[in-house]
Amino acid sequence: MPTLMLVPTGIGCDIGGYAGDALPSARLLAAASGCLITHPNVMNGASLYWSDSRVLYVEGYGLDRFAVGDWALRPVRRQRIGLLLDAGIEPELAQRQIQVAEGCRASLGLEIGPVVSTDAPLEVTLECGASGASWGRLGRPDALLRAGERLKQAGATAIAVVARFPEDPESDALAAYRQGSGVDALAGAEAVISHLLVQRLQIPCAHAPALDPLPLDPKLDPRAAGEELGYTFLACVLVGLSRAPDLVSAHRQPGDLDATQLGAVVVPAGALGGEAVLACLERNVPLITVENPAVLSVTADALGLSQGVLQASSYSEAAGLVLALREGLSPASLGRPLPALQRLD
Amino acid sequence: MRLTSLQRQFPWPADVPLVELRSWIRQQLAQEGDLLRWALTAVHSSADGARTLQVEAVINA
Numbered sequence: 434m435p436t437l438m439l440v441p442t443g444i445g446c447d448i449g450g451y452a453g454d455a456l457p458s459a460r461l462l463a464a465a466s467g468c469l470i471t472h473p474n475v476m477n478g479a480s481l482y483w484s485d486s487r488v489l490y491v492e493g494y495g496l497d498r499f500a501v502g503d504w505a506l507r508p509v510r511r512q513r514i515g516l517l518l519d520a521g522i523e524p525e526l527a528q529r530q531i532q533v534a535e536g537c538r539a540s541l542g543l544e545i546g547p548v549v550s551t552d553a554p555l556e557v558t559l560e561c562g563a564s565g566a567s568w569g570r571l572g573r574p575d576a577l578l579r580a581g582e583r584l585k586q587a588g589a590t591a592i593a594v595v596a597r598f599p600e601d602p603e604s605d606a607l608a609a610y611r612q613g614s615g616v617d618a619l620a621g622a623e624a625v626i627s628h629l630l631v632q633r634l635q636i637p638c639a640h641a642p643a644l645d646p647l648p649l650d651p652k653l654d655p656r657a658a659g660e661e662l663g664y665t666f667l668a669c670v671l672v673g674l675s676r677a678p679d680l681v682s683a684h685r686q687p688g689d690l691d692a693t694q695l696g697a698v699v700v701p702a703g704a705l706g707g708e709a710v711l712a713c714l715e716r717n718v719p720l721i722t723v724e725n726p727a728v729l730s731v732t733a734d735a736l737g738l739s740q741g742v743l744q745a746s747s748y749s750e751a752a753g754l755v756l757a758l759r760e761g762l763s764p765a766s767l768g769r770p771l772p773a774l775q776r777l778d
Numbered sequence: 779m780r781l782t783s784l785q786r787q788f789p790w791p792a793d794v795p796l797v798e799l800r801s802w803i804r805q806q807l808a809q810e811g812d813l814l815r816w817a818l819t820a821v822h823s824s825a826d827g828a829r830t831l832q833v834e835a836v837i838n839a
Contacts, residue, residue, distance in 0.1 A: 441817065494815070501800075562834040563785050564819035570781045570836060578779075625781065625836050628815050706818025711800035735821040736796055 434696035434759040436466035437500065437713065441704045442474040442493065443567035443620030444727040448748065449701075450617060451610070452659035453478025453669060458748035462699060463487040465752040466759060470506065470690075472496050473627070473639040473673055474620065478659035482669035489690070490673040492638055494628040495680045500698075500709035502716075504635075505691040506678035512637060513544045514674050515589025517580050517630075521554030521597035522643045529664040530595050530643065537671045545671065547587050551576040555596050557622050565728035569622020571596070574629055581630045581638070591637040591674040595667060596626055598642040611647075613654030616728060637677035641666035697721055697758050699751050702744070706731035719743060719758055721751050782839045784810060790821070790829040803833055811837035 438459055440449030449455030455475045463469040463485050470489045476482065489506055491499060498504040516534050518527050527550075537543045556572030571577065577594070584592055598619055601607060609615030623640045630638040646664060653661060660666060681689060698713040702722040705711075706729065713720065721743045722733060733742045743764050745751035757764050765772060786806070794802045799818075807813050816835035823829050 560783055562783075562819060564832065564834060566817070566819060566834065568783055568834065568836065570783060574779050574781055574838070625815055628836075632814065706821075708800060708816065711796075711818070715797045715800065729819055731818055731821060735823070736799075738796065 434466050434755070435468045435470060435690055435694050436462060436696055436755055437496075437698040437709065437718075438462050438469055438471040438475060439496075439698065439700045439704070439707065439709055440475050440725070441701070441707055441727075442624045443617055444704060444729050445565070445616035446701055446704070446725050446727040448725050449475055450727065451613070451654065451656035453481055454656040456481075456483055459488060460485060461748060461752045462755060465755040466696070470496070470499070473670065476673050477639070477666070477669040479666040480662035480668055481659040482672045484672055484676070486676070490637070490677045492627045492631050493624055494631040495637070497708040497712070498680070500692055500712040502692045502712070504680045504682050505685055505689040507681050507686065507689050508678050509676065511544055512591035512674055512677055513546070513589055514591045514593050514671055515584030515587065516545060516548040517577075517584060517592050517594040518548065518550045519555045519596040519643065520551045520576070521556070522595065526643050526645070530667055533665045533667045534671060537668060541672065543671055543675045547584065547589070549580050549583050551580045555626075557596050557598050557626070559599060559618050559622055561616075561618070565616060567616050567618050567621035569625055571622070571626060577626065577629060578633050581634050585634050585636060589636070590679070591677055592630055592634070593667065593670045593674055594626055594630060594638060594640045595643050595665070596640065598622070598644055600644060602647055611650050611654065611657050612652050613656055631680070635680050635682065637674050637680065639670045639674055641670045692716065697755055699723060699755065701725035701727055703727055703730045703732050705733065705736055714738075717741075721745055721754050723748055723751050780839055781814065781836055782811065783834075783836050785832065785834050788831045788833065790831050803831070807833065807835055807837065811839035814838055
């Protein structure tokens with residue numbers, strides 16, 4: 434039963450707001466559903482990753498277009514991943530990225546190449562919205578898109594992009610994030626970068642930031658640890674993209690997956706304001722909300738959703754609900770008291 | 779091409795049901811440029827029952 438799992442990027446979710454720390458939940462939901470569609474923020478743990486043939490790795494812009502019904506997903510055996518490097522990355526740090534790509538070719542058998550650098554530094558800036566969610570921009574989107582188009586023309590069927598991100602190792606926000614109590618300040622800008630490429634090129638793309646290693650923090654939260662194991666955040670992106678589905682808008686084929694086949698959407702209870710969730714509500718896809726605190730409070734109550742929401746206190750409970758839906762069981766029959774039947778007058 | 783971040787607040791019209799809210803928000807934001815990324819980040823309710831939508835977005839203006 435195709436199931437959509439969303440943990441919006443950059444809103445500080447307790448589960449999924451750090452370095453791939455929603456991965457165990459995604460693995461469980463994949464097992465319960467048999468087919469989980471989710472996005473890089475869920476699956477990317479920098480040096481840590483997990484590959485599961487039941488998981489479809491779809492970047493956020495593509496995920497929105499899928500949920501709306503504009504695009505379908507076409508599973509593939511492999512992608513040829515072009516590597517796009519920001520010209521603003523220092524040579525030694527850029528070499529680290531290339532070595533990760535070489536390692537993934539040699540040790541994981543991924544098809545990677547070619548590599549291209551942008552013709553100008555991308556000039557990434559970080560921002561925070563009034564809600565507390567992280568956002569961001571880049572000064573040279575034109576340079577990003579030119580490099581992406583070169584890679585596609587050269588035969589890349591997916592793109593891993595690495596941009597130089599601004600650093601402030603002494604900031605309170607970074608300290609809070611590393612100790613497990615803050616919003617990922619990089620996430621919003623990362624999403625903007627990958628959205629731009631997917632919007633223009635309609636191929637799978639995902640982003641890894643280029644940053645200098647941080648000094649050791651003995652209080653490092655385990656959820657952030659995946660980002661402090663190596664010199665880059667790239668390995669998870671390459672693994673995720675290696676079997677990401679194609680994004681198709683025309684000439685649908687048997688086996689393509691579209692939004693009409695969705696059996697459920699699983700989302701943090703306070704994060705119902707994204708385009709994919711709203712699109713699922715339009716087509717009456719069963720909505721499972723999970724208690725997963727974040728900085729947003731766009732809840733079912735706030736939207737006036739009085740019926741049809743399945744509330745779960747954990748991803749374990751959500752997986753049980755997904756399994757019930759997959760088996761054709763009424764979730765209401767699993768709880769007590771069982772509400773009386775309604776009689777129409 | 780220039781990317782711009784924006785935040786807007788809109789009264790949620792009583793005649794726009796939830797199932798039409800996504801399209802309605804897109805229409806409001808489309809007036810400002812090509813929409814790249816957006817989210818409804820808060821819904822504020824007043825004592826008289828009126829609701830205000832807070833939307834954050836990045837557009838290509």
